[in-house]
Amino acid sequence: MIGLPLLRPALKWTSSGALLTLIAIGGVVTIGLVLASAIWASRESDLAxxxxxxxxxxxxxxxxxxxxxxxxxxxxxxxxxxxxxxxxxxxxxxxxxxxxxxxxxxxxxxxxxxxxxxxxxxxxxxxxxxxxxxxxxxxxxxxxxxxxxxxxxxxxxxxxxxxxxxxxxxxxxxxxxxxxxxxxxxxxxxxxxxxxxxxxxxxxxxxxxxxxxxxxxxxxxxxxxxxxxxxxxxxxxxxxxxxxPDLPGSRVVSRLLPALAASALIIASLLAMLMLLLKKSMSELTDSEQKARRQSLHDALTDLPNRILFGRRLTDCLEDQRLNVTRSVVALIDLDKFKAVNDTFGHGAGDELLTAVADHIRALLGPNDTLARLGGDEFALLLPDRAKTDRSHLELFQRIITSLNAPFPLLDGKVTATIGCSIGATSLTSARQTTSEVLHLADIALYEAKSTGRNRCVEYSARLDSSAQMRAELKSELQTLLSTGGTDPQSEFGLEVFFQTIHCTAPGHAVSGAEALVRWRHETHGLLTPDKFITLAEDSGMIHELGMVVLERACAAATGWDSTQFVSVNVSPLQLRRPDYVDAVVKVLEQTGLAAERLELELTETALLDADEAVVSDTLARLRNAGIKIALDDFGTGYSSLSHLVRFGIDRIKIDRSFVKLLGSRADGAAVVSAIVALSHSLNLSTTAEGVETEGQRDFLVAAGCNDLQGFLLSKPVPNPDMGVVDEAATDLRSSGLSIA
Missing domain, CATH: 3.30.450.20 (PAS domain)
Structure with missing residues (x-):
């Protein structure tokens, strides 16, 4: 046992000698490769x-x-x-x-x-x-x-x-x-x-x-x-x-030989110096290994634990569940509107925002809590040792949501970003659970939080399993339904297109067009609205087929309307990314015989943010060159609306129902609506106010100079709307490009 203390240094020097041998071999091999490369290059040059x-x-x-x-x-x-x-x-x-x-x-x-x-x-x-x-x-x-x-x-x-x-x-x-x-x-x-x-x-x-x-x-x-x-x-x-022959390669090699010899001497000198610095290098190597080990377990940007370390700590918590004294809570946090910040202000601002988010959340946690960054804008939170009856984690999640709703100054205060977050949480209930199972349950809850409005927290429950199962069934049924063109050939169930009429603000409020709204008449669940299946279509890659079914039926229906009336159809951001989308739309117009100027495609600001700007600009420009109108839906609720109006050549803006709802109840609501209408007039854009439900709202919008109205006061979405007769005076004014007050 006395010799044991001497064993470690001996091992160190043995490993150092092996290291030097490897370096020497590497140097010889390097010189050989350089020489072989030079000879090969010279031969190739000579042959040429x-x-x-x-x-x-x-x-x-x-x-x-x-x-x-x-x-x-x-x-x-x-x-x-x-x-x-x-x-x-x-x-x-x-x-x-x-x-x-x-x-x-x-x-x-x-x-x-x-x-x-x-x-x-x-x-x-x-x-x-x-x-x-x-x-x-x-x-x-x-x-x-x-x-x-x-x-x-x-x-x-x-x-x-x-x-x-x-x-x-x-x-x-x-x-x-x-x-x-x-x-x-x-x-x-x-x-x-x-x-x-x-x-x-x-x-x-x-x-x-x-x-x-x-x-x-x-x-x-x-x-x-x-x-x-x-x-x-x-x-x-x-x-x-x-x-x-004149052999330029051979001349070059002969001139390189002195340089190669000098390189060999330099490498030999470096090897001798490495022998002297070996002891110091070994200690530095140990420090470097410790640093590398930490970096392998932490996110380089935020210095938070990464997915690997989070998984290890979650595994430890699952093993502790066998004591059955406390429980742990796992949450997934997904940032809202992060991509908009990244695309608008650049990746530097996005990285700064992620660091600030990590600091905000970390400030709210206890010493034993683990916050990790799983990648992109997704974070994970592990709250160990919680009493089974403790519900304080829900209050913590709400504080996190409130904290991330505050404006974030970025780029030395030059810009300010406002985002939010969605949180899905679950509790560890059994030691037999695996880390992937726990994260899957939290992901189900996160999906529910995002699909039901975002900026909220949802805790997993068995009910969500049935929702997830229902989504899976609906996804499969929708795929089968779209393969038959949106209609079940064996029953009356399938996709239907409802229309909500749009009325001009001229006296009489004649119908100027209608918006196509898809519904799914399901055999079990009844009449499903788009919020129940549009996200499924987007997630499963079926949104283009669904969108084309709606477009075809809407254009076919509009051919029976007055030639001055238009039809408005919503567009998904995923459709805009397809290189063949414009050709598909033009083909539908040719097949149905609808004039291109009578078709208006609606897209939300989210669509503009979620797609590549260059691709969107090119797609919208080609659509407008074909004569198709472009409308920006939910105006004012997105990000950088004014820049979108300028960059993408919008023909119409639709005032969101949340602003119309303020009319008559809050003074600032009238100010916002008036400002949007004035902006549209200055940019020579048409405006449509959505969600008009009272006569007071209608009268204010008419007085403000809005072009068109849409809402339950005038019409609800129906399969076969009464398109009426367009007032000729109103038609003349609209065709001249003037607003009707």
Whole structure:
């Protein structure tokens, strides 16, 4: 046992030696990778350079062939014009004497012949030239054969070996006069040029081929490369161009070697320094591990426990349930309107808001309570060791809601954000529960709090299970119903579209349009209003199908109304995100025959906040370009309403019923409504007041200059509304764009 105290240092030094070994191996591997990368890069660069030089060589040969063809045309025409007296049927072989010498001196060809249709020399020449022609004749006459086989009198030019040297040879028919001549009576010009010697020197200078030379066999030195020249007709090798290539990659590597050696020395020096600093590094490493362990269990932004640590503490509370003395409460807190702050003021403001929310809630908690951030704008709260009869947690939740309703100054007080929160809570009732089960129950309660108005707390009860089950059943039934177009083919149950008429404020209050409101006539639950199933459709991705069913039926019904009356249909924010939404709406208008200017799509400010601004702007612009009107519903209850009016090109604003309800009961209600109407007039927008239930409200709105009225005083939502007859005077005023007071 005496040696045990010495064991820990020994282990530390052993691990340190292993660490140094790993670092040394890492350094060697790094240098090896750098060197291998440099060699690989240099080889790739060299290969690319070689490919480019070979490609240039091939291009040069092709260019030379084209040049010979062009020069043959010129030489043939020159020969034809040099003959002073031409008998188109019998050409004298003495015509054009000295032409061969002239061509060779001007165009630089090694030999030029003029032959007849039988392949014999047509010009008198000396014995040496005749002998050279006789030697080359078997190789040149196939050119004459291929020339005669052509439909057009184009030169035939090929690469071949002549007199043991690579050459470019070509033949061209000489046209004398305008009368057709038999092939056997025609004259032909043959010329060839060697591509080694002076031609190769010029080629080497132009293409940058260092020390280029010609060889019959591929016998390059170690540092040389070859380019094979093949005969055009047979494809057989006729020689090789050999040169010393320019290899830029190899030059770079040679220059990098000193730097790599210096890097190796530096790494070795660093390893020696690490040996001296190892003891200090070990203690710093221990501190770093502790810090990393804390960071792995805490949220980096708010420094609150994260999901992992919250789960551990919740597990501990579940184990304590076996004592059955106290209970614990778990709550999920979801911020309302957080996305609006993030989108409007930026992520910096959103992060600042999350930190402030964490501070507000933490200030209300006890020392044993745990507040955690699960992600995004969702927080979790664990309240342990609560008496079974203690209900103080509900008071705590209410204080949290009240605290988060207060304005939050952000960005050094430049902006102020007002949000809220929804809370779902549950109590730990059994040690047999799992953390996921507990969080699921709290999530059910949170869903209920959000779906029933937000900014409130709901505690889980068995009743919510039945609500959750009902939602699941309704979701399944709605999916089946939408697959049949919204109608149950075996019964009278299904989706129905009710209409609430909208009346103009002119005397008589004639009907100017109607808003389409969907209902679900359910076999078990009766007539369901949208609040019972719209959220289900949005959560399950069925909202587009549901919205299109309502749109189709509303447009079809409106075709039977007066042509001056419009129909208004609500739009979900999820629909606006679809790239095909505009096309789908236009298709419905085409199928039903409803004019685009008679359709008004209503969207809430929430829809604008929940969707990408660029996508919404593009979608609304395309809808308005198609002639469709856009209305902003529940105006004044959302976030940054004025900016929405300017950015998204709204045609109509609908004054929320909460403001209309204040008319006659509070003076500030009249001020708010008057301000909204005045704003709409200044922006040349139409206004519709919702929730008109009393004659006093109606009379005030008429006097204020509102364009249209909607509410139970005038009509309730019904399946087949009485659209009446539109007052002509009111129609004339509305069509002129003026408000009717």
């Amino acid at each position: 350079a070689l490919d480019r030089q070979r490609e240039l060589s091939n291009t040069r040969l092709s260019t030379q062939i084209e040049r010979v063809a062009h020069e043959l045309d010129l030489m043939a025409e020159g020969y034809a014009s040099s003959i002073s007296t031409v008998d188109e049927t019998n050409v004298s072989p003495q015509d054009g004497k000295g032409f061969s010498h002239l061509i060779k001196s001007i165009f630089g060809y090694d030999q030029v012949f003029v032959i007849d249709g039988d392949g014999k020399l047509a010009l008198e020449t000396d014995a040496e030239i005749a002998s050279r022609y006789d030697w080359a004749k078997p190789l040149l006459l196939p050119l004459l054969t291929r020339l005669r086989q052509q439909d057009e009198p184009l030169p035939v030019v090929e690469l071949m070996r002549l007199e043991g040297r690579p050459s470019i040879a070509g033949i061209k028919a000489i046209t004398l006069g305008s009368q057709p001549v038999a092939p056997t009576n025609r004259l032909y010009l043959i010329a060839y040029r060697y591509i080694d010697g002076p031609a190769l020197d010029a080629f080497s200078r132009e293409q940058g081929l260092n020390g280029a030379r010609f060889a019959r066999a591929a016998d390059p030195d170690i540092e040389e490369v070859t380019f094979e020249i093949r005969a055009t007709s047979t494809g057989e090798p006729i020689g090789f161009i050999i040169w010393t």
